[in-house]
């Protein structure tokens with residue numbers, strides 16, 4: 446049971462060794478519910494859902510924790526523009542997000558922890574940082590003093606902002622000692638939400654909620670922290686500064702795993718750029734399994750360039766997998782057990798090597814090509830059933846094509862065989878007008894529903 450992961454902190458792959466034998470504590474940065482979640486967010490959450498399910502399949506006991514930044518500048522702003530209370534806006538988009546996750550079968554998270562439900566822990570951590578000399582007070586709140594933490598930048602390899610970094614405006618203050626110092630606790634302005642505490646009435650900075658929440662559930666050191674790439678700097682860098690200063694224990698997180706962006710025409714999909722498609726929108730067009738396969742067909746660390754063509758390709762690949770599963774079910778054949786075992790071994794080796802799904806899928810499709818020639822059998826079906834436990838991409842059903850469409854297609858094949866291309870073309874148009882597409886194969890055809 447050896448799994449290797451690429452660790453952003455060490456910049457290399459190493460064997461995943463949990464702190465406690467066979468128990469893995471995973472934290473992934475959650476959403477800030479100020480708008481509908483888009484398919485770029487879904488990429489990270491589907492990929493971590495698969496990773497956690499795969500670890501559980503490998504018999505690890507995983508506790509998967511995710512936060513919800515349920516108070517933030519962007520929520521306050523959005524609530525104002527919607528003429529609603531911040532809490533109403535925050536809870537509305539959170540509920541929409543949770544519904545999206547349910548629809549995508551992202552159901553591996555053990556606990557969603559809201560920042561506002563951990564105010565005591567957050568204030569406690571700020572006080573520890575103050576006591577140890579890592580934090581200071583200004584007119585507008587408490588800040589982390591980066592001149593006291595020379596390790597700042599060890600995760601990202603830099604200390605200055607770049608264009609694609611996710612930032613929080615709460616950190617902008619003219620009263621800071623150093624340019625990059627970030628906010629731990631912000632004194633609330635009039636008509637802003639605030640929580641009373643003995644360090645003054647205010648609200649938490651963005652970074653501190655994560656370390657307060659993880660310290661509460663996991664203690665000062667844990668196994669895996671995940672998130673999208675744009676969170677590495679300054680967000681995850683700030684988390685390291687806070688927790689390692691507060692506890693003195695290093696490294697705060699043993700393995701940092703980051704997902705690549707979802708791009709549209711080579712630009713990252715984001716709210717601020719306005720080039721986003723919401724999860725609900727895409728699920729109206731495609732089955733959740735198509736979307737899951739689309740994400741998993743690429744390596745989690747790689748970017749994906751979104752396009753309808755790629756989703757169509759994913760749909761076709763899934764049809765092939767489902768077709769193969771159906772043809773295998775209950776069948777006997779000459780296919781050798783050793784051939785399947787060899788395939789399984791290389792399939793799982795690929796996944797054990799930093800969850801290399803593209804490699805695993807190519808091994809699977811290569812196997813299917815060969816197995817189709819020999820004749821697939823029930824063992825192949827059982828193998829697909831097994832991997833679907835953590836992939837969740839197969840329905841084991843094939844799309845039903847209505848009888849009248851098949852009759853048209855048969856007539857068209859007859860016309861083509863007689864080289865009556867005018868008639869064949871006419872029938873093709875009839876099939877199209879009934880909502881189906883026909884693809885010509887050698888003395889055969891393939892039908893599919895238009896999307």
Ligand SMILES: [Zn+2]
Nearest residue numbers: 474475655680
């Ligand atoms: Zn976070």
